[in-house]
Amino acid sequence: MPLQPDALGEQCYRASEVSRLFGVPVSRLRYWSQSGFIRPTGTGKRGGYRFTDLISIKVAKGLLDAGVPLQRVRRSLDALRRRLPDIEEPLAALRIRCDHARVLVEEEAGAFEADTGQLVLDFSVGTLRTEAAQVLELPRRSSSPRDAEFSAQAIFLRARERDAQCRAERRPVAAFDEVEALYREALEVDPEFAAAWTNLGGLLAEHGDLEEARDAFDEALKIDPDQPEAQLNLSELALRDGDFELSIAGFRRVLASAPELLEAHYGLARALLEVGGKSQAVAHLRRFCEGVTRLPADQRDPELEAQAHAAQAVLTELSLGADGG
Numbered sequence: 001m002p003l004q005p006d007a008l009g010e011q012c013y014r015a016s017e018v019s020r021l022f023g024v025p026v027s028r029l030r031y032w033s034q035s036g037f038i039r040p041t042g043t044g045k046r047g048g049y050r051f052t053d054l055i056s057i058k059v060a061k062g063l064l065d066a067g068v069p070l071q072r073v074r075r076s077l078d079a080l081r082r083r084l085p086d087i088e089e090p091l092a093a094l095r096i097r098c099d100h101a102r103v104l105v106e107e108e109a110g111a112f113e114a115d116t117g118q119l120v121l122d123f124s125v126g127t128l129r130t131e132a133a134q135v136l137e138l139p140r141r142s143s144s145p146r147d148a149e150f151s152a153q154a155i156f157l158r159a160r161e162r163d164a165q166c167r168a169e170r171r172p173v174a175a176f177d178e179v180e181a182l183y184r185e186a187l188e189v190d191p192e193f194a195a196a197w198t199n200l201g202g203l204l205a206e207h208g209d210l211e212e213a214r215d216a217f218d219e220a221l222k223i224d225p226d227q228p229e230a231q232l233n234l235s236e237l238a239l240r241d242g243d244f245e246l247s248i249a250g251f252r253r254v255l256a257s258a259p260e261l262l263e264a265h266y267g268l269a270r271a272l273l274e275v276g277g278k279s280q281a282v283a284h285l286r287r288f289c290e291g292v293t294r295l296p297a298d299q300r301d302p303e304l305e306a307q308a309h310a311a312q313a314v315l316t317e318l319s320l321g322a323d324g325g
Helices: 015-022 026-034 051-065 070-086 125-137 148-168 175-189 194-206 210-223 228-241 244-257 262-274 278-294 302-324
Strands: 095-098 103-107 110-115 121-124
Touching: 015 026, 015 051, 026 051, 026 148, 026 194, 051 070, 148 175, 148 194, 175 194, 194 210, 194 228, 210 228, 228 244, 228 262, 244 262, 262 278, 262 302, 278 302
Parallel strands: none
Antiparallel strands: 095 103, 095 121, 103 110
């Protein structure tokens, strides 16, 4: 049976159903949820994706498939979510288009621009509702009454919140043992929880257990080969170990799938400088600095600001060296 209606009386969809509807792997849906990109907003006991979440996924997939940068897609979705609750027309009467850097929502009273995108995407919300209903009728494998993916996600989110709390309070290292235990508990519930493997690996690396950290990142990539964060962390470990060629290959792999990931530009530039690739390093340092400058102030943490300052100092030094040579 599909998930029961949530507390608002709206039908909710499992991740497996959403995966069949859009052809997006369940691991990718989980990662989107875990990273806050698109989270299921069902309010019932077991959560689930509401129909408005399906609209967000439909738009996001179309934009990302066309190569629109993730940050721009995120802004478009935020604008779209803000407007949908204010629309008086039934959702089924809407049509959503992405046309030449604009996300448009057309209703009976006219069209409005949600935010910017970069392609033509056109679909009827009413048709999407019909397609979603058809997916619910497809045969599905039997599942246990307990929905593991959402219970694992709840544990994962608790781990992240506890981690942030420990850092904010400057708690001792022992406090992070609790965070590690929570990530491991989430993985016991769902061993294919890629983001939990990645976060566990980051925690292990931070506390010096580099071999087990590598194993955790490898597990994440086995489950979700497209996840850039695990590959980014593996590349950082290779750079730390002095394996510059492996590090360069890893950072390039990250940027092939996530060219907007600023940390990958910064890491690749550092690795390239180690092997004498100054001209390429300069290009990536500039891309990194320009990207940081474009970020809203609330998205620039102290570490990123420090990296940008260091990158600008290196660019200045390399420029002076070139003028002098």
